[in-house]
Amino acid sequence: MSSRNHQTRGKPPAGPSIIADYRLLPGVPDEMIDPSGAIRPGWDKLMAAFDALGPSELAARVERADQYLRDAGVFYRKYDGAEGKERAWPLAHIPLLINEADWVQISSGLTQRAELLEAIVADIYGSNTLVQEGLLPPELIAQNSEFLRPLVGIRPVSGHYLHFCAFELGRGPDGSWWVLGDRTQAPSGAGFALENRVATTRALSEIYASLNINRLAGFFRGFRDALFNQAQRDGGRVGILTPGQLNETYFEHAYIARYLGLMLLEGEDLVVEDGQVMVRTVAGLKPVSVLWRRLDASFADPLELRYDSHIGTPGMVEALRAGSISMINALGTGIMETRALAAFMPRLCKHLLGTGLELPEIATWWCGQGAEREFVLDNFDQLMIGPAFSTQLPFDDLRGTALGASMTAEQKADLKSRIANDGGAYVGQEPVRLSTAPVYVDGKLEPRPITLRVYAARTDEGWTIMPGGFARVGSTTDTTALAMQRGGQAADVWVLSSKPVEQVSLLPREGEKLVRNAPGNLPSRAADNLIWLGRYAERCEASVRILRAYNARLAELSKPDLPILTHCAALLETLDVDAAEAMPQGLLASIDSAVHSAGQIRDRFSPDGWLALTDLQKTAQRFASRIDTGDDATRAMTVLLRKLAGFSGLVHENMYRFAGWRFLELGRRLERAMQLARITGWLTAPEAPDGSVEMLLEIGDSVMSHRRRYSVTAGALSAVDLLVLDPLNPRSVLFQLADLRDQIEALPGGIDDEQLSPAAKLALEIHTDLVIAEASGMTPARLNRLADDVGMLSGLIAAAYFT
Numbered sequence: 001m002s003s004r005n006h007q008t009r010g011k012p013p014a015g016p017s018i019i020a021d022y023r024l025l026p027g028v029p030d031e032m033i034d035p036s037g038a039i040r041p042g043w044d045k046l047m048a049a050f051d052a053l054g055p056s057e058l059a060a061r062v063e064r065a066d067q068y069l070r071d072a073g074v075f076y077r078k079y080d081g082a083e084g085k086e087r088a089w090p091l092a093h094i095p096l097l098i099n100e101a102d103w104v105q106i107s108s109g110l111t112q113r114a115e116l117l118e119a120i121v122a123d124i125y126g127s128n129t130l131v132q133e134g135l136l137p138p139e140l141i142a143q144n145s146e147f148l149r150p151l152v153g154i155r156p157v158s159g160h161y162l163h164f165c166a167f168e169l170g171r172g173p174d175g176s177w178w179v180l181g182d183r184t185q186a187p188s189g190a191g192f193a194l195e196n197r198v199a200t201t202r203a204l205s206e207i208y209a210s211l212n213i214n215r216l217a218g219f220f221r222g223f224r225d226a227l228f229n230q231a232q233r234d235g236g237r238v239g240i241l242t243p244g245q246l247n248e249t250y251f252e253h254a255y256i257a258r259y260l261g262l263m264l265l266e267g268e269d270l271v272v273e274d275g276q277v278m279v280r281t282v283a284g285l286k287p288v289s290v291l292w293r294r295l296d297a298s299f300a301d302p303l304e305l306r307y308d309s310h311i312g313t314p315g316m317v318e319a320l321r322a323g324s325i326s327m328i329n330a331l332g333t334g335i336m337e338t339r340a341l342a343a344f345m346p347r348l349c350k351h352l353l354g355t356g357l358e359l360p361e362i363a364t365w366w367c368g369q370g371a372e373r374e375f376v377l378d379n380f381d382q383l384m385i386g387p388a389f390s391t392q393l394p395f396d397d398l399r400g401t402a403l404g405a406s407m408t409a410e411q412k413a414d415l416k417s418r419i420a421n422d423g424g425a426y427v428g429q430e431p432v433r434l435s436t437a438p439v440y441v442d443g444k445l446e447p448r449p450i451t452l453r454v455y456a457a458r459t460d461e462g463w464t465i466m467p468g469g470f471a472r473v474g475s476t477t478d479t480t481a482l483a484m485q486r487g488g489q490a491a492d493v494w495v496l497s498s499k500p501v502e503q504v505s506l507l508p509r510e511g512e513k514l515v516r517n518a519p520g521n522l523p524s525r526a527a528d529n530l531i532w533l534g535r536y537a538e539r540c541e542a543s544v545r546i547l548r549a550y551n552a553r554l555a556e557l558s559k560p561d562l563p564i565l566t567h568c569a570a571l572l573e574t575l576d577v578d579a580a581e582a583m584p585q586g587l588l589a590s591i592d593s594a595v596h597s598a599g600q601i602r603d604r605f606s607p608d609g610w611l612a613l614t615d616l617q618k619t620a621q622r623f624a625s626r627i628d629t630g631d632d633a634t635r636a637m638t639v640l641l642r643k644l645a646g647f648s649g650l651v652h653e654n655m656y657r658f659a660g661w662r663f664l665e666l667g668r669r670l671e672r673a674m675q676l677a678r679i680t681g682w683l684t685a686p687e688a689p690d691g692s693v694e695m696l697l698e699i700g701d702s703v704m705s706h707r708r709r710y711s712v713t714a715g716a717l718s719a720v721d722l723l724v725l726d727p728l729n730p731r732s733v734l735f736q737l738a739d740l741r742d743q744i745e746a747l748p749g750g751i752d753d754e755q756l757s758p759a760a761k762l763a764l765e766i767h768t769d770l771v772i773a774e775a776s777g778m779t780p781a782r783l784n785r786l787a788d789d790v791g792m793l794s795g796l797i798a799a800a801y802f803t
Contacts, residue, residue, distance in 0.1 A: 018050045018058075022438060022445045028479055029171060030447055031096060031437040042097045042211065042496045049207040055443055062093045062440060065203035073602075073610050074195050074255075077248035089192065089251075092489035093440045095200055096450060096471040103214075103495045106169065106177055106454060107465040109359030114165050114456045114463050116345070117184060117336050119352045121161045125152050125332055135351055139368055139424050140340055144389050146185075148297060148332040150304045150317050157323045158230055160458060161330040164223065164292070166190075166469075169452040171435035172360065179359050180432060180451060185334030186294045189490075190455050191252035193470040194220075194259065196492040212497040214467035218504035222464050223457035224260045227290050230326055236289025237521065239263035239279065241270075243295040243311045245599055253294050254602030262292065264603040267300075269523045272315030275322030280524040282659050282801045283748035290326045297331040305331075340366040340388035340427050362432065368424030376428035377416055381405040383428035385415060403431060434479045437471065439489070449479040452493065468493040522659040528802045529600040530660050534667020536594035540616075541644050542675040543577050543587045545699045548637035550579055553695075555630035563689035571682050582633045583624040591617050604660050612647040619643060662743045663801075669743070670794050673736035674787045676700065680723050680733075681783035684716045693719050700731050721775040724783070733786065737767040740793070749800065759796040766790065 019039070024030050032043045039047065050058055066088075074089040098106075123130045124147070130136040141147050166187035168180040197216055201208045231238045240262050242253040257264035263279065271278050271285065278285040293300065299309040301316040319325045342364035349357045365372040366388060376383060386401030404412065419426050436447035450473050455466040471491040550568045554560060560569075560580075569579035577586035595617050598605050623636045648668075655661045682688070683696040693716050697703045700723045709726075710718040726732045741763045744750050750760050766789050778786075 017047065018055075018445055019047050019438075022447070025436055025447055025477055025479065028433065028447070028449075029173070029175065029435040031171070031435055031450065040097075040099070042099060042494075045211065046095075046097065046207065049204075049210070058440075059443060061203040065091060065093055065199040068199045068202050069195065071611050072195065072198075072607050073251070073614060074192070074199075075251050076192075077246070077250070089195065090489040091196060091199055092448075092471070092473040092491035093200065093203065094438050094445070095204075095492040095494045096437050096452070097494050097496060098452075099496055100498055102177065103467065106359070109177070109179075109357075110167055110454060110456050110465055111463045112349075112353065112355075112358050113167065113179065113182070114162065114458075116349050116353055116357075117165065117182060118160060118162045120341075120348060121184070121330075121333050121336055124335060125154070125161070125330075130348070130351075135348060136344060137366070137368060140338060140366075140388070141335070143424065144335055144338055145298070146332070146335040146338065146389070148305060151320070151330070151332040154317075154320050156320075156326065156330045157234070158326045161333050162336075163226075163328040163458040164190075165329075165456045167454050167456070169359070169454060170432055170450075173433065177359060177452070179357075179361050181339075182336055183453075184329055184336040185296060186329070187455065188249040188252060188294070189453055189470060190220075190466070191255040191259070192249075192490060193453075193455070193466070193468060193492075195255065196470050196490055197468070200492040208494075211494065212499060212501050214495040214497055214501050215504045216466060216468055218502070219455070219457060219464055219466040220260060221504065222459040222461070224262075226457075226459045227260075227262070227292065227328070229460060231290045234289035234324075234326070236277075236287040237263060237279065238290040239265040239288050239292070241265055241267070241291045241293045241295060241300075243299070247294075249294075251602065257603035262603075263288075263521060263523065264526075264601075265291070265523060266525065267295075267309075267311045267313045269525050270313040270316075272313060272319050275315075275319055275324055277313070277316065277319045277325045279521075282522050282524055282527045282663070286521065288325065290328065292328040293331075297334055300327075300331055338389055339386060339429075340364070340368070342429070343372070343427065363430040365428045366424070367419050367426045367428065372428075373419065373423040376426070377419060379404075379428070380412065380416060382431070384431050385419075385426060385428055388425055388427045401429070434474075436477075436479065437473070437491070439473055439491075448477065449474040450491070467495045522663075524802050526601050526604055526660065527663040528798070529597045530604070530663040531667035531670075531797070533594055533597040533601075534664045534669075535671040536590055536597060536667075537644065537647065538668045538671035538675065539575070540587065540590045540594060541641070541648075542672075542679070542699075543572070543575050543584075543590060544637050544640050544644065545701070546572055546575070546679070547577065547579070547584070547587070548634055548641065549695050549698050551582075551630055551633040551637065553691075555634055558630075564691040564695065567683075567689050567692065568695065571679065574678065574682075580629070582627045582629045583620060583636065588620055588624065591620050601660075606650070606654060608654070609647065609650050612643065612650055616640065616643040616647060659747065662747060666740065666743050666797065669736040669740045670790060670797075672731075673733050673740070673790045676723060676731065676736075677733050677783045677787040677790070680720060680778075681780035681787075684720060684783075685780045696723065702729060702731055705729060717775045720778050724778050724786075725770060725773060725775060727771075734767070734770045737763065737770055737790075741767050744797070747801070757796075757800060759793060759800055762789070762793050762796055766793065 024033060032040060034040050053061065069089050069091060075086040076089060078085055078087045120130065124141060131138050131141060162184060164187060166183035166189065169177045170180050172178040194216060227238045240253055240257045242250060242264060244250065244266050254264055265279060269279055270288065271280060273285065277288045279288050295311060298306045300312045301314060302309040302312050303314045304317040320327065320331065342361050343366045345361050346357055349355065365376050367373040367376050381404040383404055384401045385404055434449035434451060437450045438445040439448040450471045452469060452471050454469040456463050471493050473489040473491050475488050546568065550565060550572065553565060572579045575586060577584045595613055598610060598613055620640060627633055627636050651664060679699060680696060683692040696719050697706050702722055706718065706722055709722060722729055723731060724733045727734050727738065729735055744760045744763050750757050756764065
């Protein structure tokens with residue numbers, strides 16, 4: 001069917017309408033075009049707006065959205081074997097529009113379903129009456145890897161097992177929405193839904209503003225408030241428990257933590273003492289009372305669950321027994337993702353809630369029952385066959401299933417034999433035929449199959465449904481399956497309202513009490529990464545400055561064996577940098593290490609800071625394949641130096657002066673003091689060739705200061721005085737030590753009962769020695785000892801705050 005003759009309201013397009021060549025798939029319902037061939041309400045305005053933009057402007061808007069996602073560093077991790085690779089978030093640029101009537105039905109149905117799931121999981125880990133009364137087969141529980149026996153009988157301190165759920169929906173053949181799957185383990189994608197909204201509205205801002213589209217912030221505000229209210233009752237903190245940076249949706253964990261003001265924690269950040277979960281912070285152990293879990297439950301405690309888990313916290317289950325921690329969602333709730341449970345949902349809903357399911361379920365037959373097993377075998381070619389106990393990757397919801405008719409004869413025979421011998425491990429399901437929605441492909445619209453992922457959160461007033469979520473869009477016209485990991489996309493979802501919507505934000509409402517978080521809430525792991533980020537950034541700058549000085553002289557003299565150049569090359573070797581390489585691998589490694597450290601603390605790192613750092617990395621990588629030593633390398637190092645200065649400036653000017661900034665500053669000052677002391681010793685040694693002092697001043701960015709402060713005949717002593725002992729020179733070692741003293745003393749425990757900490761004492765000692773020192777006494781040997789002393793200071797800081 002073609003939609004060539006569809007007309008849109010509003011200003012007529014200058015040329016053919018964008019939907020002129022939009023052709024529906026035969027026999028497949030479409031979200032934009034109704035069965036009569038007319039454009040649905042809301043879509044007509046969207047298409048008219050696209051026509052008014054014109055093809056070139058629409059293409060520019062699409063690129064604007066993609067550029068925002070690149071700049072923000074939005075990614076997910078795709079696994080190719082054991083290793084995962086970061087992939088740009090695949091935005092489908094045309095939002096999915098859902099009308100108000102549909103959304104009322106979806107919201108009511110999902111609220112009912114969330115209550116049903118809560119009642120079932122509460123029974124499984126409580127009284128177990130559903131199994132006793134024959135409403136649930138015991139095999140679906142006892143043989144299920146997601147059934148965590150140590151959690152039986154542990155009642156959640158919040159009174160609820162489920163707090164945050166996601167549901168996969170598809171439009172059925174009758175036009176209503178059907179439930180395709182439940183996500184109760186650690187539902188992902190809510191943060192990506194926010195980023196989809198930001199990217200899409202940046203591209204289509206005036207179109208978004210002209211429609212009454214429900215906002216997402218109110219959903220997150222209600223859930224955030226419920227988490228903090230629970231924590232305040234228990235006197236602890238709220239954190240997101242993440243598996244770590246290698247998880248496929250780690251970006252989302254960091255984004256949500258930053259958006260809601262939560263601590264982003266890994267298992268190693270936590271310790272259980274006397275039944276209480278504590279977080280290791282730079283101010284010591286602090287209680288945590290609410291954890292929004294984003295790792296699979298079996299990995300949460302290596303003592304009582306998976307012994308091979310390296311991402312959990314020993315004693316977590318014991319803390320749950322003690323009632324000291326509220327887990328969002330409770331451990332063990334992943335059992336509700338069991339595919340075979342779909343066969344029993346209609347009956348369980350009648351029994352537990354006294355009514356039928358408001359949103360229908362995919363017809364499912366569990367092969368652990370005789371009649372159902374025979375039905376599946378008899379109708380094998382017409383059914384989707386899959387594992388009964390499967391758990392899915394976040395964006396690969398139909399993994400492990402296949403249409404019987406699509407298998408080879410050998411595959412059919414093998415699977416039928418296994419079903420006959422071990423039917424309880426398999427289910428047969430009605431094939432899912434998804435509706436389609438328009439996707440922007442190469443300047444035109446094409447229909448693609450979609451599913452809708454919608455989120456439900458428990459607030460103090462009960463369940464609330466996110467007015468949107470995101471739509472998963474297929475990469476082909478195959479309407480039977482979707483898989484983000486196999487190339488699908490994600491689209492923003494616009495829920496239309498018949499009247500203007502409230503402009504909601506996460507800012508405090510009028511009359512709300514102002515609450516400030518304690519400054520000592522910085523986890524030790526985050527502080528460690530911040531200090532190393534500062535060190536790596538400063539190490540990069542030292543390498544770049546030396547390389548620029550080296551290559552400038554190489555370009556001028558063209559003799560790499562000259563003494564000044566060989567002496568400088570040897571200096572670079574101490575930094576694991578090869579002067580013979582135009583863009584040395586050692587420098588690239590330092591930049592990568594800085595990015596890695598920043599990646600560990602994305603929740604505490606501004607998007608602008610991240611963009612500046614990754615831009616530095618990309619620029620260095622581009623130069624690596626395009627430049628030669630000498631003049632090319634000199635210019636390249638100047639570019640890198642500007643980008644490093646931009647990053648440092650962003651940090652210095654924009655970062656809030658809390659404990660995190662102090663550790664970042666400590667890293668910068670420690671590394672600069674050590675590097676400058678060693679470089680000065682190297683270039684003022686008796687064997688240093690002619691030109692070394694000039695190179696030292698250039699590397700120390702103090703040429704102009706030296707000219708103003710000293711006579712033109714001044715020698716090495718003046719350079720030592722300026723770069724080591726001058727308290728007003730921001731590049732000098734003494735300046736670094738003065739700042740180190742201030743930062744260390746301002747840290748938690750830096751001064752306790754008027755007593756200096758060991759790190760503060762050593763900083764005072766080193767600083768005092770430099771204050772009374774004379775340039776003539778700063779020999780290369782003493783400068784190297786000075787660098788070692790600063791290294792000892794770094795070790796004392798680590799011992800006090802990171803171990």
